[in-house]
Amino acid sequence: MKIPADLRYAESHEWVRVEDDGVVVGVTDFAQDEMGDIVFAELPTIGAEYEKGEGMAVIESVKAVSDIYAPIGGKVVAINESLNDSPELVNDDCYGEGWLVKLAPSNSEELNTLLSAAEYGTQLESEA
């Protein structure tokens, strides 16, 4: 299970990458593997605002519907439109081409509440 060291993680299995113009959010390798074949992604509209922990997207596999929660509060500044036609990118490259949403954080301090790669790895072990 890949857990890149340079990302931060939410307990609900989203990852966050801090970039100059916002934070990119996706789902972790563990999450995409658990869901199985992803066949549909419903992403938020640009400009929508979410609080930390609020459902902001939905990903569906053949069998299941999964809510994706905002790992930190913020405003949506970009969405991965490739997922409309190719939702399987989330399976194929969850930390790259399969990203979901880019947020402009409402409070950057919230980044400090996220888990490090090591801490997220420990959480996965305790869930296993």
Place this chain on the structure above:
Amino acid sequence: MAARVTPLQAKHEVLGARFTEFGGWEMPVQYSGVVDEHLTVRQACGLFDLSHMGEINIVGPMALDFVQYVMSNDVHKLAPGRAQYTLLCNESGGIIDDLLVYRHADCVTLAVNASNTGKDLEWLRSLADKPPYRGSVDIVNVGEERAILAVQGPKAPKAMQAVGLDVTDLSYMSFRLMGDDGQMMVSRTGYTGEIGYEIYLPKEKANHWWDRFMGVAGTVGIKPVGLGARDTLRLEMGYTLYGNDIDESTNPWEAGIGWAVKLGKDFIGRASLAESKAKGLERRLVGFQVEGRGIARSGYSITVNGQVRGRVTSGSISPSLNVPIGLAYMDEAVSQEGTAIEVIIRGRPVTARIVQVPFMPSRVKDVVVTE
């Protein structure tokens, strides 16, 4: 209560299966992935462990009369060596279970839904305990000692040949007892819409036969398939799933399985079923395809012109067609093929249309061509 496991549990674990609880059993839901497994069955051959399903023998001098009295279909029209889809109904016509009856010379074997096995046994035993059947009919739960494999897909006949089971002459819904002691019942039946076989066998033999199929997997093109793909395969055929599309509150005509009810004979539930047939349908189980963006799931409401007129009972993406499909009960007045409907997905109406089922052609009756 801890979930039960089949005799093949260790094989599934080695194959890296993911498990789910179904009908009180811990069952493999997927191995390589639902879409891959689904397409394997459509294009090559899938091997399923269905040992969770119930297997019940009805024996005794009045066995056939008893079956005729408790089931909706006409078992007297069934020749030995043939199987029949039938319904077990209660007095008010509610569907207790849907099942296959396998007719032997003077007794029958039933293949029943895993989640209903206990309920079926209780019901059948209560009926067999009354005159005139008392003492002349025995309900034997053989499922505990048996396993079930299914081999499904265009390459299923080749797979059977490759493991030494010569069944290419079996026509759809026929079966034969095989093995040294005749303890293996092999039928040309299935729940996928493909040419396929189901193998009912003693549980001690399950690993041997699983290994034989997996031993020719590379040359024939066989992959293990879990319950995830089993569900999408049956959905593409419009086959009902007990607990989703049918239950004790549905009647066979609205569910599209009225052809398995023969009102010309006497059986339990007949009076109620005749009455509901005479009354006409209030709702109908239909197939639909989602045209907008979204996947319909069981329980979602369906509207027509803004009014709620139906409810989804099964829904997923069709891996073969790559579009969202489903089954739904619709008010009779708005159940015609071609009707534009909206599925309410997370509060928003998404356009869909009632379409013909099966969603793609069934190949169950295709003639087996041997190489």
